[in-house]
Amino acid sequence: MEYGQVIANGLMLGGLYACIAVGFSLVWGVLNVINMLHGSFIILGGYLTFFAWLHLKVNPLVALAPVAAVLFSIGFLVQYLLVNRVITQPVLTTLTLTFGLDMILYNAMNLAFEATPRRIVLDLGRLHLGGVILPYDRVVAMALALVLTAILYLVLRTSRTGRAIVAVRMDRDAAALMGIRVNRVYAITFGIGALMAGACGALVAVVFPITTSVTGLFLGKAFVICVIGGLGSVPGALVGGLALGMIESLASFWFGPQQAILVGFLIMLVLLMVRPTGLVGKKGYE
Amino acid sequence: MSEPLLTVENLSKNFGGVQAVRNVSFELRKDEIVGLIGPNGAGKTTVINLITGVLPASAGRVLFEGREVTGQRPFEAARRGLARTFQIVQPFPAMTVLENVMAGAVFAGAAATRAEAEAVARANLEFAGLLPQADKPAASLTLPSRKRLELAKSLAMKPKVLLLDEVNAGLNTSEIGAALDLIQAIAARGITIIIVEHLMKVVLSLSQRILVLHHGELISSGPSADVVNDPKVIEAYLGSKFAERHRALTQAP
Amino acid sequence: MTRLGGRAGHLVFGAWILLLAATPFIASNYFVKIATFLAMYAALALSWNFIGGYTGYPSFSTAAFFGLGAYSGALMQNAGLWVGFAWIGAALVVSAFAAILGFAILRLRGHYFAIASIALADVLMLIASIWAGVTGGGEGLNVKIMPGGPDFIGRVFLYTMLGIMLAAFVTTVLVDRSALGFGLRCIQQNEDAADMVGVNVTRYKATAFTLSAVFCGAIGAAYASWVAYISPVDSFSILLTLKVPVMVLLGGPGTVLGPVVGSAAFVILEETIWAKYLDYHQAVLGVVIVLLLFFLPGGLLRMLSRRSGR
Numbered sequence: 001m002e003y004g005q006v007i008a009n010g011l012m013l014g015g016l017y018a019c020i021a022v023g024f025s026l027v028w029g030v031l032n033v034i035n036m037l038h039g040s041f042i043i044l045g046g047y048l049t050f051f052a053w054l055h056l057k058v059n060p061l062v063a064l065a066p067v068a069a070v071l072f073s074i075g076f077l078v079q080y081l082l083v084n085r086v087i088t089q090p091v092l093t094t095l096t097l098t099f100g101l102d103m104i105l106y107n108a109m110n111l112a113f114e115a116t117p118r119r120i121v122l123d124l125g126r127l128h129l130g131g132v133i134l135p136y137d138r139v140v141a142m143a144l145a146l147v148l149t150a151i152l153y154l155v156l157r158t159s160r161t162g163r164a165i166v167a168v169r170m171d172r173d174a175a176a177l178m179g180i181r182v183n184r185v186y187a188i189t190f191g192i193g194a195l196m197a198g199a200c201g202a203l204v205a206v207v208f209p210i211t212t213s214v215t216g217l218f219l220g221k222a223f224v225i226c227v228i229g230g231l232g233s234v235p236g237a238l239v240g241g242l243a244l245g246m247i248e249s250l251a252s253f254w255f256g257p258q259q260a261i262l263v264g265f266l267i268m269l270v271l272l273m274v275r276p277t278g279l280v281g282k283k284g285y286e
Numbered sequence: 287m288s289e290p291l292l293t294v295e296n297l298s299k300n301f302g303g304v305q306a307v308r309n310v311s312f313e314l315r316k317d318e319i320v321g322l323i324g325p326n327g328a329g330k331t332t333v334i335n336l337i338t339g340v341l342p343a344s345a346g347r348v349l350f351e352g353r354e355v356t357g358q359r360p361f362e363a364a365r366r367g368l369a370r371t372f373q374i375v376q377p378f379p380a381m382t383v384l385e386n387v388m389a390g391a392v393f394a395g396a397a398a399t400r401a402e403a404e405a406v407a408r409a410n411l412e413f414a415g416l417l418p419q420a421d422k423p424a425a426s427l428t429l430p431s432r433k434r435l436e437l438a439k440s441l442a443m444k445p446k447v448l449l450l451d452e453v454n455a456g457l458n459t460s461e462i463g464a465a466l467d468l469i470q471a472i473a474a475r476g477i478t479i480i481i482v483e484h485l486m487k488v489v490l491s492l493s494q495r496i497l498v499l500h501h502g503e504l505i506s507s508g509p510s511a512d513v514v515n516d517p518k519v520i521e522a523y524l525g526s527k528f529a530e531r532h533r534a535l536t537q538a539p
Numbered sequence: 540m541t542r543l544g545g546r547a548g549h550l551v552f553g554a555w556i557l558l559l560a561a562t563p564f565i566a567s568n569y570f571v572k573i574a575t576f577l578a579m580y581a582a583l584a585l586s587w588n589f590i591g592g593y594t595g596y597p598s599f600s601t602a603a604f605f606g607l608g609a610y611s612g613a614l615m616q617n618a619g620l621w622v623g624f625a626w627i628g629a630a631l632v633v634s635a636f637a638a639i640l641g642f643a644i645l646r647l648r649g650h651y652f653a654i655a656s657i658a659l660a661d662v663l664m665l666i667a668s669i670w671a672g673v674t675g676g677g678e679g680l681n682v683k684i685m686p687g688g689p690d691f692i693g694r695v696f697l698y699t700m701l702g703i704m705l706a707a708f709v710t711t712v713l714v715d716r717s718a719l720g721f722g723l724r725c726i727q728q729n730e731d732a733a734d735m736v737g738v739n740v741t742r743y744k745a746t747a748f749t750l751s752a753v754f755c756g757a758i759g760a761a762y763a764s765w766v767a768y769i770s771p772v773d774s775f776s777i778l779l780t781l782k783v784p785v786m787v788l789l790g791g792p793g794t795v796l797g798p799v800v801g802s803a804a805f806v807i808l809e810e811t812i813w814a815k816y817l818d819y820h821q822a823v824l825g826v827v828i829v830l831l832l833f834f835l836p837g838g839l840l841r842m843l844s845r846r847s848g849r
Contacts, residue, residue, distance in 0.1 A: 034650050086832060091649045092597040092784070093832055099781050100828025107822035216777060220661060223654050262665040265658050272655050273643045338735070364737035376735070378728035389725050392718055394737030443737060 014245025019145035023196030029232015039219030045201025075194025117209035297346035324499035369445035390442035578700035584798035592792035595727030604755035612760025633756025679770035791840030
């Protein structure tokens with residue numbers, strides 16, 4: 001395999017990663033909560049899409065919208081009913097809570113879906129571009145991931161809700177004084193985070209095998225991307241996602257797949273010690 | 287008088303392009319009460335932060351008791367005898383009032399045993415008028431009491447120099463009067479004081495000498511009466527138009 | 540200060556440790572095993588209490604210390620070192636690890652610190668998986684089984700875990716009464732104010748972090764010798780890293796007895812209720828966490844002391 005392929009793989013992966021992380025980054029930046037459920041939301045989205053494809057013969061692209069809606073509702077309710085009760089408490093409490101909720105979801109998925117890996121196989125063929133092989137399913141997944149990310153960016157900048165979210169991110173108290181219902185914004189943001197996770201999960205299911213044992217893996221990637229790219233902003237998640245995609249692809253090529261993940265974590269640790277706010281990030285929350 | 291207790295030489299601090307403090311130099315002698323005044327944003331708290339090591343200086347030196355202490359960490363300043371209070375009070379909220387003051391005694395005041403720390407704490411609480419509240423959580427105190435707690439804690443640290451940063455912020459007139467009495471009592475204990483203040487009458491009634499900061503620079507320093515009439519100071523506080531009129535008025539026969 | 544500590548607390552603990560130590564003589568092997576787990580988790584909880592309870596830093600590094608201790612101990616033992624020395628060696632390795640890394644990550648606060656602490660375990664687990672030549676990789680590592688038969692082995696490890704628990708408890712009592720404990724509590728309340736009042740914040744935090752590691756390392760090494768087989772996923776288990784803070788939160792963080800009470804309550808709950816519902820294991824843990832955080836802030840000790848009218 002030569003470097004053209006490695007770079008192409010890295011970019012395809014990167015687009016997907018950006019989408020995976022952007023919801024997590026938004027929730028962390030706006031609510032100051034690390035959502036340990038994020039990895040499970042991704043996998044849940046993947047499972048729902050997979051079973052819709054398997055049993056109902058629904059094309060994954062068509063399933064994207066309803067799956068996103070389902071995940072949004074789950075996220076909204078989880079925040080509104082549960083997370084919001086401890087939202088003002090210190091990190092240990094909020095993190096432990098989302099961790100505990102993740103245990104529940106993880107267990108539920110294990111029982112409902114079983115641990116055998118599932119993958120949506122769309123035989124769309126491959127594109128050959130100057131010696132580089134680009135499987136269509138991956139290209140489409142990446143493109144859609146970037147489209148979703150772009151839509152989120154536009155929503156945040158132009159819609160009333162989006163701007164309320166950004167306002168709360170910048171200064172919660174000032175936003176409240178302006179009449180913004182902060183708790184509502186929190187719930188919507190968490191819902192959007194879940195939605196993005198689920199939608200990307202649907203795309204992931206096209207590219208990778210889906211199983212509950214990788215929820216932690218994706219969550220870990222979201223951490224790394226946020227530290228590389230900075231919190232709470234779509235451009236940050238994009239930069240971080242592409243960076244991680246490239247890093248993993250190169251490291252995988254040089255050392256191996258497990259080593260690639262290790263390299264990602266090591267870079268995150270080094271960045272935490274040197275520049276925790278990331279390449280694009282502002283000095284937001286701790 | 288022997289050498290100064292605290293010397294600040296050409297102290298400067300910039301924050302990525304914004305020069306917050308520029309070439310500030312002054313000396314502090316034992317038993318003085320020196321006022322540090324200036325308009326909002328002049329850099330007064332920054333100077334305090336630089337002296338106590340909360341912020342690293344971009345340039346310049348700080349000497350304490352003749353020894354160079356530039357770049358010291360806050361806890362080192364505390365142990366050397368440099369205590370300060372915060373504009374927005376910083377207690378240990380869930381701990382009792384007594385424990386708050388004991389912290390000062392144990393970590394900076396070199397109390398050897400728990401019993402000694404408690405005794406020192408109680409004495410200082412009594413001095414500050416807070417002994418009845420000794421076992422209440424610090425968070426339950428009113429603002430004036432919290433300011434007194436901050437003072438009591440600083441005293442338990444057995445400081446040689448006490449830097450008071452806007453002790454009177456948020457207090458009403460009668461509370462301010464009480465605070466002033468307390469500060470004078472502290473000075474009477476042999477502690478040298480720098481008091482950062484907004485209110486002119488407070489500064490004038492307490493300090494023999496005043497330093498005036500404006501846009502990070504020391505624009506005037508000297509005995510209180512002189513500084514108050516210094517045209518540069520008037521201009522800094524009240525604007526150039528008023529300064530002109532004032533000059534015209536005071537020069538008229 | 541709530542005092543279910545002090546003399547009464549020490550007596551309670553003394554009685555508890557004697558009860559556990561007596562199990563081989565008064566109960567079946569099943570109870571000996573339970574007692575061993577009680578001691579083990581108590582030691583882990585007491586360890587976490589230094590950095591999470593007293594200092595208030597959201598540390599999720601128990602698995603990192605435990606796993607590193609397990610692998611260090613196992614490797615030393617397999618290299619021929621006598622078991623006891625292997626355990627001590629492992630504790631030293633883990634302490635050094637914590638002391639060095641502590642300086643780097645203790646400058647972080649809040650979420651960033653939490654993530655860094657989780658990442659430590661992930662990194663170590665990946666290294667254990669990758670460096671198969673030394674650690675056996677994903678296949679795991681076998682450790683020489685101790686000679687002497689199951690009853691004897693059971694007692695050896697019961698008393699080992701009890702010994703480590705006792706050491707952790709005594710250290711906690713000493714810290715609780717000392718300037719270190721006071722300083723850590725100040726740091727938890729207001730780190731900047733603590734600095735200004737004369738607390739050497741960096742050194743105190745590093746000390747707390749190292750203390751939180753040393754007993755975990757010893758427990759990990761002893762555990763490896765006990766079960767005679769370790770693997771990356773189980774040694775650096777994410778479940779462990781979550782359970783231990785929950786035990787302390789359950790009992791009462793920042794107190795001397797809280798971790799002991801909390802870990803005991805947790806282990807007993809696990810054995811009596813959850814073990815019956817293996818399929819729902821994680822979900823039950825999750826529900827316990829939710830109930831704990833919503834309805835029992837401050838833990839059992841706080842609730843008990845409120846009931847008894849302070």
